[in-house]
Amino acid sequence: NAGVTQTPKFQVLKTGQSMTLQCAQDMNHEYMSWYRQDPGMGLRLIHYSVGAGITDQGEVPNGYNVSRSTTEDFPLRLLSAAPSQTSVYFCASSYTYHMTGDQPQHFGDGTRLSIL
Amino acid sequence: AQTVTQSQPEMSVQEAETVTLSCTYDTSESDYYLFWYKQPPSRQMILVIRQEAYKQQNATENRFSVNFQKAAKSFSLKISDSQLGDAAMYFCAYRGYTSGTYKYIFGTGTRLKVLA
Numbered sequence: 001n002a003g004v005t006q007t008p009k010f011q012v013l014k015t016g017q018s019m020t021l022q023c024a025q026d027m028n029h030e031y032m033s034w035y036r037q038d039p040g041m042g043l044r045l046i047h048y049s050v051g052a053g054i055t056d057q058g059e060v061p062n063g064y065n066v067s068r069s070t071t072e073d074f075p076l077r078l079l080s081a082a083p084s085q086t087s088v089y090f091c092a093s094s095y096t097y098h099m100t101g102d103q104p105q106h107f108g109d110g111t112r113l114s115i116l
Numbered sequence: 117a118q119t120v121t122q123s124q125p126e127m128s129v130q131e132a133e134t135v136t137l138s139c140t141y142d143t144s145e146s147d148y149y150l151f152w153y154k155q156p157p158s159r160q161m162i163l164v165i166r167q168e169a170y171k172q173q174n175a176t177e178n179r180f181s182v183n184f185q186k187a188a189k190s191f192s193l194k195i196s197d198s199q200l201g202d203a204a205m206y207f208c209a210y211r212g213y214t215s216g217t218y219k220y221i222f223g224t225g226t227r228l229k230v231l232a
Binding site: 030031034035040041042043044045048050056058088090092096104105107109112 | 120122125149151158159160161163166207217218219220221222223224225
C-alpha cells in the first residue's frame with residue numbers, strides 16, 4: 001500500500017517555465033488537495049477535489065491549475081513559474097466527510113520547488 | 117471564515133519533561149474535527165492525535181493528549197515524558213463542513229526542541 005505518492009521530490013525551474021507536480025493515491029479516497037508550505041505560514045490550501053471531475057479553489061489558487069480525471073490522480077500545474085511560487089508542496093487525500101467523518105488526511109512526502 | 121492560531125512559534129522542553137503546545141481556533145460551526153500533525157525534519161506530515169468536537173472526552177494517544185475546551189475554542193497538545201524523537205514542527209488543524217464540502221485549515225506551526 002503506497003499511500004500518497006508525489007513526484008518529483010525536488011525541482012528547480014526558471015521563471016516563466018511550466019511544470020506539473022504529480023500526485024497519486026491508491027486508497028480510493030474521494031477527497032484530494034494541494035497545499036503549499038512556506039516558513040511562518042503553515043500549510044495553505046491551493047486547490048482541492050471531492051471526486052473525479054470536480055475541483056475547486058482553495059485559499060491561494062492563482063498561478064496554479066488542477067484537474068481530476070480519475071479518482072487516483074490529482075496533478076498540479078504551474079502555468080508560468082514565478083519566484084513567489086518557491087515553496088514546499090504537499091498533496092493529501094482522505095475519505096469524504098459523509099463516509100467516515102473523522103478520517104484524517106494522508107499526506108505525500110512533499111515536493112521542494114525552487115523558482116530562479 | 118474559520119481560523120486557526122498557534123501563538124508559540126517555538127518551544128523547548130527538557131527530555132523526560134512535559135510540554136504543552138497551544139492552539140486556538142475560531143468557527144461558527146458546531147460539528148467539526150481537530151487534529152495535531154507532527155512534521156519532523158524528514159518533512160513528512162504525521163498525524164499525532166484527533167478530536168471530534170461533539171465528544172467532550174479529551175483524546176489520548178500514548179504520551180500525547182489534548183485539552184479540548186470547546187466553549188473557549190482551545191485545543192492544546194500535551195506531550196508527556198518528552199523524547200528526542202519528539203523534536204519537530206507541530207501543526208494544529210481544523211476541519212469543518214460548509215457549502216457542501218469540507219476543508220482543512222492549518223495553524224502556522226510550533227517548532228518543538230527537545231533538550232538532552
